[in-house]
Amino acid sequence: MTELLTFQLAKFTDLPQIVAIYNQTIAAKTVTADLQPVTVKQREPWFQQHQNPQRPLWTVTQNQQMLGWVSLSDFYGRAAYQPTAEISLYFDQTSRHQGCGSQTLHFVEKQLLQLQISNLVAEVFSQNIPSTHFFQKNHFQRWGHLPQVADMGSHWCDVDIWGKKY
Template sequence: MPRETGFKSERTMTDSTIRMAEPVDLPQIMAIYNHAVRETTAIWNDTQVDLDNRERWYADRMGRGFPVFVAVLGKQVLGYASYGDWRAFDGYRGTVENSVYVAPDMQGRGVGKALLQALVDDAREQGKHVMVAGIEAGNIGSIRLHEKLGFVEVARMEQVGQKFGRWLDLVFLQLRLDERPEPTA
């Protein structure tokens, strides 16, 4: 994917940009992450993070060659997305897992779709073969978003997580990024 691309927000019709994140974006990325921790089952953590945590996360992603994209309108971060290793074993090197998070007031406006498309495009350019998404089964919006871009459900694991005093089910979706009959690396 090019370093920067524009898109129209579906509800507000404002011009927004998808670009690689920069350190200056990290406080807003942290705020979006912490909202998801506090208020949703999108992230199965109970503890909010500080800026030092997001700086280490960002440095790790950059150091390992993984993208961190942000959707921005001016200087406002509307959402962010990244992908990384699905599993740490060599045999999984062609498979990545995505993460897409959108500011609560921007959800349902096309931001998540634009960010996920940027991840898919980038993973294809990097020669990845499969992208996986692990989504809490009740997060229908995220599941539908992934399905719109061609992801299909491949597994459902009951009660493998917990948050807010209840068990959570995990749905795995995947998208094959290319049609190679055999791995090239």
């Protein structure tokens, strides 16, 4: 992908497209622990949590078309964990494997000092090889492994916690 991406704080009007992109990943049962598509209404509380300036949700666009989104969430709800945020990146199926993730991560990394974040973590199913390779390529280390913690109905998934200090 040669064209630069644009990042904007998500607006409530973006939520239907954010949900649609997220729902594309559910059927594979290797990306997210949701087993059924979610609705915009179900995601409204999640969206509201990302109105906190310290835990933003950005849309990723190119030529005014949303390709995906990225969010920073609380790693854990207690005060001592505030310097650590969980990153989530999701892209429309037509925009994957084109360098969007790397450009997006680079953008997020440039925001971390202002957001007072010194650690990023990502929870990734071990079976999700593309995401595992993405985080390895971007110098994240495997900080944890949780065996068979997600019952996907037809199979169990392990979860790896990938982390990077800044």
